[in-house]
Amino acid sequence: MSDQSSVEILTEWDIVAARQLGRNVAKELGFGTVDQARITTAISELARNIYLYAGKGRIEIQQLTENGMKGILIIAADSGPGIPDIRKVMEDGFTTSGGLGAGLPGVKRLMDDFKIETILGEGTDIRATKWLR
Amino acid sequence: MSQEIEVQYKEILEEYTKKQTEQNLYVGQNFSRQLILENIAPEEVISMHKAAIQELHGELPDVVWHSFDFLIEMMINYGLALQERQSLLKQQEELKVEMDLAANVQETLLKTKLPVLEGLDIGLLSIPARKMNGDYIYFVSDHDGYAGVAVADVIGKGLPAALCMSMIKFGMDSLNSSHALPKDVLGVINRIVEKSVDDSMFVSMFYSNYDAKQARLTYGSAGHEPAILYRARDKEFSELFAKGLLLGVSPAAVYEEHTVDLEKGDLVIMMTDGVTEGRNDDGFIEREVIYELIERKKKEPAQTIVQYVYDELERMQSAQFQDDFTLVIYKKV
Numbered sequence: 001m002s003d004q005s006s007v008e009i010l011t012e013w014d015i016v017a018a019r020q021l022g023r024n025v026a027k028e029l030g031f032g033t034v035d036q037a038r039i040t041t042a043i044s045e046l047a048r049n050i051y052l053y054a055g056k057g058r059i060e061i062q063q064l065t066e067n068g069m070k071g072i073l074i075i076a077a078d079s080g081p082g083i084p085d086i087r088k089v090m091e092d093g094f095t096t097s098g099g100l101g102a103g104l105p106g107v108k109r110l111m112d113d114f115k116i117e118t119i120l121g122e123g124t125d126i127r128a129t130k131w132l133r
Numbered sequence: 134m135s136q137e138i139e140v141q142y143k144e145i146l147e148e149y150t151k152k153q154t155e156q157n158l159y160v161g162q163n164f165s166r167q168l169i170l171e172n173i174a175p176e177e178v179i180s181m182h183k184a185a186i187q188e189l190h191g192e193l194p195d196v197v198w199h200s201f202d203f204l205i206e207m208m209i210n211y212g213l214a215l216q217e218r219q220s221l222l223k224q225q226e227e228l229k230v231e232m233d234l235a236a237n238v239q240e241t242l243l244k245t246k247l248p249v250l251e252g253l254d255i256g257l258l259s260i261p262a263r264k265m266n267g268d269y270i271y272f273v274s275d276h277d278g279y280a281g282v283a284v285a286d287v288i289g290k291g292l293p294a295a296l297c298m299s300m301i302k303f304g305m306d307s308l309n310s311s312h313a314l315p316k317d318v319l320g321v322i323n324r325i326v327e328k329s330v331d332d333s334m335f336v337s338m339f340y341s342n343y344d345a346k347q348a349r350l351t352y353g354s355a356g357h358e359p360a361i362l363y364r365a366r367d368k369e370f371s372e373l374f375a376k377g378l379l380l381g382v383s384p385a386a387v388y389e390e391h392t393v394d395l396e397k398g399d400l401v402i403m404m405t406d407g408v409t410e411g412r413n414d415d416g417f418i419e420r421e422v423i424y425e426l427i428e429r430k431k432k433e434p435a436q437t438i439v440q441y442v443y444d445e446l447e448r449m450q451s452a453q454f455q456d457d458f459t460l461v462i463y464k465k466v
Binding site: 032033034037038040041092093102105106109110 | 176177180183202205206209210213216217220221224
């Protein structure tokens with residue numbers, strides 16, 4: 001079962017809207033303050049990546065229920081240039097050393113599950129889940 | 134986070150809010166070490182703090198609670214930075230282990246056996262400045278009264294230099310002859326290095342061939358530190374110089390060779406610039422200093438002289454060699 005809603009990312013302000021959406025859903029699901037902050041930080045990172053590298057895209061937030069567990073799924077999808085070297089962007093220190101923030105390894109750490117699919121010239125689809133404990 | 138930690142934190146905090154002593158702060162700081170050990174993120178510490186204050190002083194104004202939420206948000210990236218640091222430390226540790234393994238492989242790979250020659254006493258010492266040695270020494274001997282020795286210095290240190298050296302070793306192995314003449318050996322290795330190595334990497338090499346029956350040394354050099362000859366009869370030092378470009382610069386490079394006949398008590402000292410370019414507080418250590426050190430021990434076995442020169446130079450440089458150190462001494466006996 002899932003319940004979804006999404007935000008188009010075109011300007012920097014849309015990042016805030018995506019965060020707000022994520023926070024509302026996280027709160028509703030019963031995540032505590034620390035996990036809410038982690039989820040919104042992950043959304044920030046993903047939305048910023050869309051804004052900076054793809055130009056436009058979409059952040060989708062879904063509520064998940066699976067085997068009696070509740071969780072939140074963030075989908076970040078764009079039809080930008082794609083990522084040429086995934087291994088490199090998943091390396092520690094690759095983005096952070098340039099002061100660009102937590103980067104994708106950060107998103108992976110903030111969430112429980114992380115999947116990335118990217119095709120050069122077609123776009124990137126990232127899915128990150130956090131389960132309520 | 135375990136309930137126990139939350140309870141302990143609340144107690145420590147309560148003590149401090151009652152009595153602001155250095156002792157209570159000290160207890161708190163010790164506790165923070167335990168939190169780090171248990172991988173508790175900074176945002177969780179603030180959350181724990183907020184909960185503790187709520188229990189102890191629930192009646193505070195809303196602005197206080199909002200400020201804690203704000204602080205939690207602020208700490209998320211610090212928490213990530215901490216996790217990243219831990220993961221990088223682990224990677225660094227793995228790299229270190231790999232480097233140690235590589236150094237061991239290098240040691241095994243580049244092991245060379247001192248030849249046994251009638252009338253020649255040989256001393257050898259090669260000590261790397263870092264884990265991997267950028268100096269290379271290699272003996273070729275067929276037990277037929279001839280022996281070749283290559284003393285090389287890869288310009289550049291560490292792993293790339295070590296990889297380059299394995300190539301030189303295989304080049305030398307392919308020649309496989311103690312009779313090979315320096316100009317030919319240097320020519321072949323030059324072409325191998327020129328073809329296979331990055332433009333920024335150069336190798337200097339001194340190659341000499343010793344014929345025990347005639348006590349004759351034939352030598353050539355590819356931009357390497359000149360060897361030193363000590364004549365026992367004249368009690369004089371001179372340089373064994375031969376013209377030739379560094380290896381790897383040009384495929385067309387041609388190498389000179391010269392010969393010198395050794396007499397009883399004569400010494401030939403071959404080395405890398407780690408020996409001559411040592412520094413002490415007053416600047417470079419002069420070649421004359423090395424002559425003097427050798428002069429003092431010239432009656433001793435070759436290995437004793439080599440060790441003495443190393444020990445003395447190490448003492449002069451306060452045990453801080455900047456470069457790999459390799460020294461070979463031939464002594465005609």
